[in-house]
Amino acid sequence: MRTRFFQALAAAAFGVALAAPAQAESLKIGALMPMTGDLQAYGEADVTGVQFAVKQINAAGGVNGEEVEIVIADTQTKPQAGVDAAQKLINVDGVHAIVGALSSGVTIPVAKTVTSREGVPQISNASTSPTITKLQDNDFLFRSVPSDAYQGVELAKLVQEKGFSNVSILYVNNDYGQGLADAFAEAFEGEVSASIAFEQGQASYRGELQQAAGGGAEALVLIGYPESGSVILRQSLEGGYLDKFIFTDGMKAPEIIERVGAQFLNGAFGTVPQAKDTEGLRVFREAYTAEYGDLPPKPYYDTAYDAAMVIALAAQKAGSSDPEAIRDNLRDVANAPGETILPGEWQKAVKLLADGQDINYEGASGSVDFDKNGDVPGTIGHWEIQDGKIVDVRVLN
Known part of the structure; x- marks a missing residue:
């Protein structure tokens, strides 16, 4: 596992330490977020979700009597940059747990090469690739969002419901894009005339679009992120390739x-992991809007909030900020049985844990019941662009 400067210092001064009263190390959470790059449209909102959870916790007394600290690191929506940022969070900043990353293409290498080896729990609030379910991560990788194994099926049903029988897929060339494209294609009862991977950050996607437009496709299923996705949409329209668009969660921004124009995107639709209208969501919505105003028209700020809350609850139950102790208590605080804890009910949770009672956190995004793989259940929502705005239509499943 990892070594820390302060651990070595404490060992060197062991005799002095014995004379000092014991004090729990204050919890430090890393927010591993895309503040730049292809997913930067989501970074600020997701950081705010983590910050809101920590603000509520600190206002109610903190974790084990100490204030929680957040350290933000930028993944740049790139695998190597994400790995470097995670290593710094753990070995320089000394975080005890990480919320993030967003992109599955970043989360997976971070889990494989950093958090699973260093023994630090990581909860992704947005990585939906089915690959994560069976990843060899020493049980240090969790996620507060459901797998795309569900989203692909629901998107296929929705596309069929909308009357499309022949579509082409363009997907970002990473685990997220490949996994969701495969799940959709397997479930779609119509024809997928082309399924083409693309690389992030290209100046031109005209070659990929020319392939996608062949075979009689009626619409383009675009599985990507806002930066590169906007370029693809503009070039598709300018080149006369395809003008009907279907999206997934990564494009809900x-x-x-703003970049393509409402007149070209009105009527476009997509899917996204979305909570049912539960009591937890209602409590969170009321508190969030009181603090910040309107809810962001983007996903994953709520799952970021939930990830931070369950990390803090696990540390509170463990009576320690030790990373392995946090990992070992995540399922205990997030899964049934136990007294229900809703967003913001920190003092209630602390009292129940102090009394030796079980708790079951039901979050802003719904149930956070981690299974043996660190996955959670969830529901998928249908969203559309109407009159130039993103509108949540309904929960599908």
């Missing part, structure tokens, strides 16, 4: 409307 108002920035694409």
Whole structure:
């Protein structure tokens, strides 16, 4: 596992330490987020979700009597940059747990080469690739969002419901894009005339679009992120390739409307992991809007909030900020049985844990019941662009 400067220092001064009263190390959470790059449209909102959880916790007394600290690191939506940022969070900043990353293409290498080896729990609030379910991560990788094994099926049903029988897929060339494209294609009862991977950050996607437009496709299923996705949409329209668009969660951002134009995107639709209208969601919505105003028209700020909350609850139950102790208590605080804890009910949770009672956190994004693989159940929502705005239509499953 990892070594820390302060651990070595404590060992060297062991005799002095014995004379000092014991004090729990304050919990430090890393927010591993895309503040730049292809997913930067989501970074700020997701950081705010973590910050809101920590603000509520600290206002109610903190974890084990100490204030929680957040350290933010930028993945740049790139695997190597994400790995480097995670290593710094753990070995320089000394975080005890990490929320993030967003992109599955970043989360997976971070888990394989950093958090699983260093023994630090990592909860991704947005990585939906089915690959994560069976990843060899020493049980240090969790996620607060459901797998795309569900989203692909629900998207296929929705596309069929909308009357499309022949579509082409363009997907970002990483685990997220490949996994969701495969799940959709397997479930779709119509024809997928082409399924083409693309690389992030290209100046031109005209070659990929020319392939996608062949075979009689009626619409383009675009599985990507706002930066590269906006370029693809503009070039598809300018080149006369395809003008009907179907999206997934990675494209649910108002920035694409600003860059491409509402007149070209009105009627486009997609899917996204979305909570049912539960009591937890209602409590969170009321508190969030009181603090920040309107809810962001983007996903994953709620799952970021939930990830931070369960990390803090696990540390509270463990009576320690030790990373392995946090990992070992995540399922105990997030899964049934136990007294239900809703967003913001920190003092209630602390009292129940102090009394030796079991708790079951039901979050802003719904149930956070971690299974043996660190996955959670979830529901998928249908969203559309109407009159130049993103509108949540309904929960599908």
